[in-house]
Amino acid sequence: MSFQLPEYHHPDFTQEKFVNAPDVKYEAADMDGVAPDNYHSTSMYPEYFKINGKWVLAEESRMDSSVVLCDDGHLEVVENRNIKKGDKVILGRTEKCEEGIYMHCHGFEEEGGQLEDQFVFRQGRSRETSYARDYDNLFELLRHEKEYGNIVWVMGPAFSFDADARAAMQALIDNGYAHGLMAGNALATHDLEGALLHTALGQDIYTQVSQPNGHYNHLDVINKVRRSGSIPQFIKDYDIDNGIIYSCVKNHVPMVLTGSIRDDGPMPEVIASAYEGQGAMRGLVKKSTCVICLATMLHTIATGNMTPSFRVMPDGTIRPVYLYTVDADEFVVNKLLDRGSLCATTVVTNVQDFITIVAKGLKVID
Known part of the structure; x- marks a missing residue:
């Protein structure tokens, strides 16, 4: 169906x-x-x-x-x-x-679809929740949005520390399941570190073993990117052929990288001004119909605050905007709900596992 x-x-x-x-x-x-x-x-x-x-x-x-x-x-x-x-x-x-x-809060609800004042258990979202049906729904949604919508991923650096997670996200981008990426300096830095040196923060992305003097690796990568003048030029200069950022550049997926007070470098494309960054993020969100926020609390809250629950399409029809937030910490996903983003679907899990399950469910990896 x-x-x-x-x-x-x-x-x-x-x-x-x-x-x-x-x-x-x-x-x-x-x-x-x-x-x-x-x-x-x-x-x-x-x-x-x-x-x-x-x-x-x-x-x-x-x-x-x-x-x-x-x-x-x-x-x-x-x-x-x-x-x-x-x-x-x-x-x-x-x-x-x-x-x-x-x-108008209930425009997408079917009449008579919800029973009021019904006593039920397990209505919260926690690490004890079964998310099997959520995954099935997400697979169907992403297949639809690939063809008819606009999928924006909001990502923390956790993906860059694991080779399988990087490969899964790259496969999703390569297969058309991303129309925009929002992240910070850290994701770009450590993903490109993984592409060039097979480490993230000096730790091998395949074995998770810390390498000698590995704490220099991300700084060296930032320095090389800055010398190249841009991320796309760095990819050319060093023959990069893998990773999340590489796939976005190759497939012309727009990226908004916004800065933090603690950033190293940063990369040339990172927007240093918080308000310029917010404006650029909103530019991507304005086009989105599905937003998936992964292991980044502040980016998630910012995105949730600027994402409406609906989108008016060019033909005048009104459709929902789907907002997902995924994190291993219940506090983070509940924080978005506490901020008023009641239309969000929350999933409490490790995001590396999440992205691998999604990639396998969509059959972009084995």
Whole structure:
């Protein structure tokens, strides 16, 4: 059976609460980077605003931003730091039509699909959870998204420490299961270290045995990449033919590498400014329909905050955005849920094992 996207159910705007709701209010910003008092802050869910008697969807959303009414009637979701003086910023702190604002949380749910007030065990997600069905669902989803969607991977450096995990992720990229990669300096550094020297942080990626003077290896690789001037040029200069970063370059998969205060080097492509990095990350997320976050708490939380639960497609249809977070630590996956990303599917497991299972399930490796 082929994968089927759930149908989106629009609000019934003929209901009394919508008909009788007032038009939404707005106020012009009086300075750059500052929202007016009582600004409305967005969520990851579809939100509608009543303008001149008509309910209008803000088509691109993210958490914790403001909504600007443009001159053409289009609604743009803008981080408060990017508000410009004169922007007409939507006002209101309620979300059930009282102020002309409606947040639609259940658009993808089938009517009568959930029983309320039902007492059940094991509804949390922990290391005791069985994830067999989650894997099956993910295989079906990724096959669909390869052809019809946009898959973005958000990765910590854990993959680079194991040869099998590197090979599994490379195979997924080579077979079209990645349309974007977001990571930090560490993933790129240690993956390229593995490609050139077969180590990551000086530890052999095949045997996990630390090599003599291996703590220099990642620094040497950074130095070589900086001398080459870019990651693609380094790959050419040193005849690199394996790994995650190599596969992204070979297959023209866009990468956003964002910096950290603790970075060595960093690599030339790493974006040093946190806000420039956030903007570049959002540029990839805006295209995504499936986002998988793997063993990187801060990148995961950042991505979760900028990923909406829905996407308006070019033909006007609305579909869900699937967000997965995978980590060996229950605290990390629950942290994303605590931040409000309620639409995330969480998996508590070792990410090296996870990516190998996914690659085998999709039959890109034996």
